[in-house]
Amino acid sequence: MQPACIMRTPGLLRRSSRFLFRSLRRTLDNGPAAVPGATNGQEVPSRALDHVSRPTSTGAGPEELEGKSVADLITERQLLAAFEQLRHLETRLVAEKASRTFEQDPTGFARRAMDVCLHYDALASEIDAIVNETLGPDGVDAAALAELAGVVRAEEEAHPEPPEDGDFLRTPRHWRQHWEDAVRRSAQERVRSAGPGEAPGAAEGGSALAQVLTELGSLVRRDLQKVQLEVHPVYAAAGFPAWETYLRAFHGAVAQRLQELAHNARGCEQLYVLLDWAANVYGSPDFLGAQNLALSSEPLPPLLAPDVWARLESEYTNFLETKIASCFDGILQLEQSRWADAEAPDVLQGRYHTPLSFDVHMLVAEHVKAAGAISKELEATTLQICARALGLFLPRFEKAFLESKAVNEPHLGANINACEELRTGLLARFPGSFKELEKPLVAATCDFQNRLLRGLQGDVQPLFRVLCTKAWLTQDVLQPLMDKVVAFAGHLERVASPWAQETLQEVHRYVVREYLAHVLGRRERFRGVERLTGSQKMGQDAQAIGNTFQGLGSEATWLGQAIPCVADILGETYKDDIQRHLETLIRSYPDIRRDHVLAILSLRRLGRRRNQRLLQHAQELLRAVVKAGGPRAAGGHVLFEEIEVPTSVDVLITCI
Template identity: 85%
Template sequence: PAYSAAGFPAGEAYLRAFHGAVAQRLQELAQDARGCEQLYVLLDWAVNVYGSPDFLGVPDLTLSMEPLPPLLAPALWARLESDYTSFLETKVTSCFDSILQLEQSRWADMEAPDVLQGLYHTPLSIDVHMLVAEHVKVAGAISAELEATTLSICARALGLFLPRFAKAFLESKAVSEPHLGANINACEELRTSLLARFPGTFEELEKPLVAATCTFQKRLLQGLQGDVHVQPLFRNLCTKAWLTQDVLQPLMDKVVAFAHHLEHMAPVPAQETLQELHRYVVREYLAQVLRPRERFRGEERLRSAQKMGVDAQAIGDTFQGLGSEATWLDQAIRCVADILGETYKDDILRHLETLIRSYPDIRRDHVLAILALRRLGRRRNQRLLQHAQGLLRAAAKARGSGAAGGRVLFEEIEVPASMDLLIAC
C-alpha cells in the first residue's frame, strides 16, 4: 500500500518481472522442443494455461495480461506453429498408414464385414472421422488459423490415402461383394459427412472419394460380368434353341441374386450400380442380337422379334422390381424387335427414327447391322440408310451439346464392318 500511495506501481512491476522471466524460460524451452507433442504443449500452455483462472491456484490472483507484451514474440510463435504443422503432416500420414495396416489385418483374417442398420460396414469411416476430429479439435484450441491449417493437412493426407487404400484392397484376397459394398459405403459416408461437418475445406476430396467409389463399383460389377456362368447365358440368346426355351430366366436369376448385395449399400451408390447393371444386361443382350450366331428368315425372324419383345418386358420388369431408375433403357430392345417384326415395311422407318432419337449414341454401323438382320434388300436398305443419315447427324450433334444427358448404350457395342453388312443385305 505504501508503494502504491507513493505512486510506485509495485504490483505491475512484479507482474512484468514475472512475465519476463516466464517468457525467457519459455523461449529457452522452445529452442529444444521437438515433435508434435512437445510443440503443442508449449503452444497450449502459452494460450490456455498461462493467465488462466487456475494458473496461480487462487482465482483472486488471476493475471491481467492487458499491459503485458506477448509471452512469445510473433516471429517465435510463427516458427513454433510452422514446426508443429510440419511434424503434424508426418504424424497424420503415419496415422493413415496405421489405418491401412489395421484394414489389411482384417482382410488377412478373411472376416466378413459387419451389417449395421442394414448396411455393410467397415470401421474405415469411423477411424478417419476420429483422426480428423481429434487433430482439428486440439488445433482449434490454439487458434483458428492453426485449425484451418490442420484441416488442410488432413484433407491432403486423406486424398493421398484413398487411392492407396483402393489399390491395396483390390490386390488383397478379401475382394468380395460384401467387402466392396462396405468400402463403397465408407466412401459415401466420408463424402457426405466430412463435407457437411467441415464446409469449405473438404471439397477437394469430392474427386478422390468419387474416384475410389467408382473403382469399387466397377470391381463389384466385374464380379458378375466375369462370372464363368454368366457369359454362356448371354451366348444362348438369339439362337434357335432360344426361340423355344426360356434361356433368359437363368440370367435374370443371376442378376437378382447379385442385386441382393446392393440392398446393403448406401442408396446413392447402390442406385448407380443398379443402373449400370441394368445398362450392362441390355447392352449385352443387344450385342447378341447385332452379332447373331444364327440368322433367322421368314417365320423364324417374326418369332425372334416376338421373343425379343417378351424378353424386353421381362428385363424391364425385373429391374423395375429391383428399383432401377434407368427407365430410358427399356425401349432399346423393343425398338429393334419392332424393326425386325414389322410386317408393313413402310413403318420400319418410323421404328428406326424412334430408335435413333431415343439412343443418340447409335452409329451407322449399328443401323446397318439391324437392317442386315431384317433382310429388306439392298435398294430399300439404302433408302432407309439415306434417311437415317440425317437423324444420325442430329443425334451426334445432340450428344456433342450434352443434350443426350451422357447416356451411353450402343457406343460400346462392336458390330461387323459396314461393307460386309451391305453385301449381306
Template identity: 80%
Template sequence: MSLARTVTSGPEPHSPEEPAKLQTPPVRGTWRASSEGAASTHREDTRPGLGTLRRAFSRTSQRPSGQVPEEDLGLFQRGSHFLFRSLRRAKDNGSTADQSHATEVPGVTHGPEVPSRVMDGRSRQSSAGVGRKELEPEAGKSVADLITERHLLAAFQQLRQLEVRLVAEKASHTFEKDPTGFARRAMDLCLHYDGLAAEIGAIVRETLGPDGVDAAALGELGRVVRAEEEAHPAPPADGDFLLTPRRWRQHWEDAVRRSAQERVQQAGAGEAPGAAEAEAEGASGLARLLAELGGLVRSDLHKVRQEVQPAYSAAGFPAWEAYLRAFHGAVAQRLQELAQDARGCEQLYVLLDWAANVYGSPDFLGAPDLTLSTEPLPPLLAPALWARLQNDYTSFLEAKITSCFDSILQLEQSRWADAKPPDVLQGLYHTPLSIDVHMLVAEHVKAAGAISAELEATTLRICTRALGLFLPRFEKAFLESKAVNEPYLGANINAYEELRTSLLARFPGTFEELEKPLAAATYTFQKRLLQGLQCDVQPLFRVLCTKAWLTQDVLQPLMDKVVAFARHLEHVAPLRAQETLQEVHRYVVREYLAQVLRPRERFRGEERMTSSQKMGLDAQAIGDTFQGLGSEATWLDQAIPCVADILGETYKEDIRRHLETLIGSYPDIRRDHVRAILALRRLGHRRNQRLLQHARDLLRAAAKAAGSGAAGGHVLFEEIEVPTSVDVLLTCI
C-alpha cells in the same frame, strides 16, 4: 593496508561539535563474524557503539532467513559510490592543511566493513561515545535495534533526522577540516539505509512462505516506503547523494519479482528424474509439472488477494498488480525454460495448450473476482518463441499423422488377411476406415483449434495432404489383396462416400481438392464390382439368338445372377447403389443388343418372326426385373422392343417409323448399327437405300441436337461393336 596504518598512526582531528556516528545496521546473513577473538574484543572495548550492533547481529543470526541475495549487496555498493563522489567534492572544497585526510578517504569505498577500519583510533572512540547518546534516545533503542525488530518507520524517522542534521552541518562547512568524520557519518547513514532496505526485501521474501503473512510488518513496510518517497521526492539539484531518492518502491517491486521467481521455481523441484526417465514420462510428466505450477500460482495469488493486498492497502500500495506482473513474468520465464527441453509432438502440445487454454483461461484463478486480464500483460510466450513452438509442433504432427495413416492401413490389411466379411451396420456394409480417418482428423484439428486459428488451419492442411497420399495407397493395397469381393467392395464404397460427404460438410473449403480423388476411387470400386458380375454372366449371353433360344428360356439364369448381385447393392450407400444398378441395367441391355446385331445364326421367315416375339418377351422380363430391383434407367426400356419391331414388322412402310423412334431415343446410334439391323430384316435394295438415307438425315439432326446440348448424355449403341459381315455388305449394295 597502508591506508589503515596511516589512519591509526596518530589522533584524528575532529570538531568537538561533531554529531554522533550511526551504528552499523544489521544486514541479514551477509556480514560474517570475521572479527572474533582478540580483535573483536579490542573493537568492542574501543567503540562502545558497536555493542548494540553485535546484539542486533546476534538476534539476526537466530532468524531462519538465510543469506541476503546478491541483489541486496548492490544497495551497499550504491551507497559507497554515492559517498565516494561526495568525498571528491569535499576534497575540492577542503583546505590545503587537510590534504592528508582527504587522500585517506577513498579507502572507505572498498566495502561494507571499511567504516569500521576508518573509525579506528581515538577519534572513533570519542565519536562513538556521542553516537550512543544519539542512537539511544528516550526509548533506549538504536536504529539497528529498530530495524531488527521491524519498527521500520521509527528507524527511518531517526535516520531522517540524522540525515537532515548531517546535511545541515555539511552546508555550514563544519567538516571542512575533518572530511574523514563526514565520511564516517555518511557511510554509517548509508549502511543503515541499506540495512533498512534489506529488511524490506526480507519481509517480502517471507510473505509467501509457510509461516503466514505478517500483516503488521507489511503495513509498516508500505508506510516507510511512502515516507521515504515524501522525504526524497526528487534528486537534489546539487547532486547531494544524501538526499538522493532511495527508490525503495522499486526495490520492493524487485523483491516481489524475486519472490515470485523463487515460488515458481519450486514447482517440480521435488522431481528430478534422469534423462531416460524424463524421456519415458514424456508429456505426462510435463503435464504434472504444469498442473503443479498452475496450482502453486493460483494458491499464491489467492493469498495475495485475501491477505497481502489488505495489509498493503492502508499504505496505498498496489500489491495485487505488482504480484500479478511478477508471477506473470516468473511463469513466462519458467515456460521458456521448459520450452527449451520440450521434445516430441505431445510435449509441445501440452506446453502450448497450457499456455493458451489453462493459464490463458479467464477461470484460471478459480474465482469470479480474480482474473489475469485486469490490465494489459505482455504475452506469456514471446511471439518468436510461440511461432517456433508451433512450427516444431506442426513438424512433429505431420510425421505423427502420416504414421497414424500407416497404422490404419495395417489394421485394414489385417482384416483382409483374416478373410472375415465386413460387418453390416445400419443396413450397410461397414469398415472402420471412415471412422478412423474422421477421428484422426477431427481430434487433431480440434486440439489445434483450441490453441489458435492459425494452428488449426495448418493442421487441416497437414491432414488434407496426408489423406491425399493415403487414399491411392489404400486403393492399391486393397485391389492387390485377396479380399476383393462384393461385401468388401461395398464397404469401401460406403467408407469413401462417407469421407467425401462428411469431411466436405464438416470442414468446408479445405477438403475440396480431395473430392475428385475420392470420387475416382469410388468409381474404381464400382467398376470392379461390375467386372465381377460380367465375368459371371458373360457366358450366358452366348446362347442368345440361337435355335435353342427360340424354344427355351435361357435368359432366366442370367437374370438370377443379376438379382443375386443386386442383393449386395442393398448394403451399399443408396446413391452409389443406384449408380451401380443402372450400370448393370445398361450392361445387360447393351450385351443383349450386341448378341442380336452379331447373331450366331440367321433367321428367315417364321424363325425371324419368332425371334422378334422372343425379343419382346425378353425385353419385358429385363425391364420388369430391373424395375423390381429399383433401377431408374427407364430410358433403356425402348431399345430392345424397337429392334424387335423392325425385325417383326410385316408392313414394310412402318419400318421407317420404327427407325425414327430408335434414332430419336438413342442418338448415339451409328449408321453401322442401322445397316446391321436392316441386314437382319432382309429388305430389298431400293428400300434399304431409302431407309439408310432417311436414317442418315435423322442422325445428322441428332448430331446437331447433341452439339447444342439438347440431347441427353445416355450412351448405349456407341459401345456396341458391329462386324462387317457379308449380309451387311449386301445391305449396303
C-alpha cells in the same frame, strides 16, 4: 558491532559507502570553516550516533522509542519508527555538516554518516526479507506489509528529489523500485521451484513436461490468489499497486521459465503440450480459478516471444506431418489385417461398414481441434497437413485393397460407402481445405464401383451366349442371368444410395447392351415362323428385364424401348411400318450408327430398294441428330455407341 540485519545486503553497503566517500571528498575540497564552539585544530567527537547501535543509559530522546535502538526496531520490524529515528539523525547530521561542525573532524562525520547509511541499508534488506517471506508457508504478516508500505512512502516523502548539492544523505533511496525488484526476484525463485530444474528430455514424451507445467500452473495460481486476497488489500490501504506488480513479476518469471522449456522441447507431444499450456491454460480467462480475479487490467507482454512461438509452431507442424502420415500407415495396416483374416464387413444401419471413414474422421477432427485450440493459423496448417496426407493415402489404400484377396461385393460396397462418407463428411465440415480431395475420392469410389461391375459382368457374360439360338426359342435361358442380377442387387441395397442407384442403372444398361450386342452380332438369321417366334421371345425378354429392374428400383427408364424396337423390326409383318419402328429407335437412342441400322435390317430379308430407302431415311435422321448436337445433347445416354457390330455377309448384302 553492526546488527545482523545490516549484513543481509552487502551490495547496499558498498553502494552507500561509495556515495559516502564521494560526498566526503566534496566536503573536504570546500576547505575549513569555523565551527561554533570549537577552535582551529580542536577535535569534535562524534558521539551523536552511538545510540543508533545500542540503547543509551539516560532518558529517551527523539532518536529512541521506549529505549530501543534503530537496529532493534528494524529487527522487530517497526520499520516506520526506525525510519523516523534515522530521518531525525539524518536531518541533524546534515545541519551539522552545513554549519561546518565537522571541518576539523571529517572522520567523525564519516563514521556517523556511514552508520546512518548502514541502517538505511538494513531497512532495505528488511524489505527484501519481508517480500521473500510473504508467499512462504508461514502465511502473510499483514503488520509487516503495512510497515513496509509505510516506510517506502515515508522515504519517498522525505527524499522526493536528489539534492542540488549532491549530498548523499538526502539522496532518494528508491525503495519502491527496490521493493519491485524484490517482488520480481521472489517470483522468479517461486517459479523455478516448480517442477524439476531441467526440462524433460524428448524420450520422456509430453507427460513429464505436462507434469512440470501442471505444477507451475498450480503454484502461480496459488500465489496470485494469495496476493489478490491477502497481500493486495494490505498494500492497497497504503496506496501500493501490489496486484499489478506481483502479476507482472510472475508473468515475467513464467515467460522466462517457458522460454527455457521451449528451448529444450522436442517431439510432437512436448511441443503441443507447451503451446497448449501457454494458449489455453495460462491464457485462459479463468486461470486464477475465480471470476472476480482478472489477470490484468492492461495487456501483458506475450508469454513467448513471437519468434519463439513461430519456431515452436513450425517445429510442431513438422513433427505433426510425420505423425499424421504414421497414423494413416496404421489405418492401412488395420484394414490389411482385416482383409487377411477374411473378416466380412459389418452392417450398420443397413449399410456395409468399414472403420476406415470413422478412423480418418477421428484422426482429422482430433488434430484440427487440438490445433484450433492454440491458434487459427495452426488449425489451418493442420487441415492442410491432413488433406495432403489423405490425398497420399487414398491411392495406396485403393491399390492395396484391389491387390488383396478380399475383393468381393461386401468389401467393395463397404469401401464405396467409406469414400462417400469421407467425401460428404469432410467437405461439409471443412469445405475449403478438403475441396481438392473431392476428385480423388470420387475417382477411388468409381474404381471400386467398376471393380464391382466387372465382377458381375464376369459372372453373367457366359449366359448371354445362348441368346438367339434354337434353344433360346423354346427355353427360358434369361432367368439364370436375372437371378444373378437380383442377387447382385441385394448387395447394392447395403451401398450408399447415390452410388447404389448409379451402379444398378449401369447393370441395367449393361444387360440391355449385351443383349442387343448378341442379337445384332449373331451369324444366323431366323426365317419364317422362327423369326416371328424370335420377335415374340425378344419382347418377352424385354418385359422380363424391364420388370426385374423396375422391381429393383432402377430409374433408367430410357432403356425400356431398345429391345422392343428391334423386336418389332424383326417381327413386323407389314414392311412399311418398319420405317416407323426405325424412326422410334433412332429418336430414342441418338447414339445409334449406320452400322447398327445395317445390322438390324440384316435381321430381315428385305428387297434392295426397300433397304436403300430405309438406309437413306435413317441417314437423314442421323444427320439431323448430329446437327442437333449429337447423342450427348439428348440426355447424355449411351447405349449403341458401345456395341461393336461385326461385318457379316448378311450385312454386306444389306449394304449392297
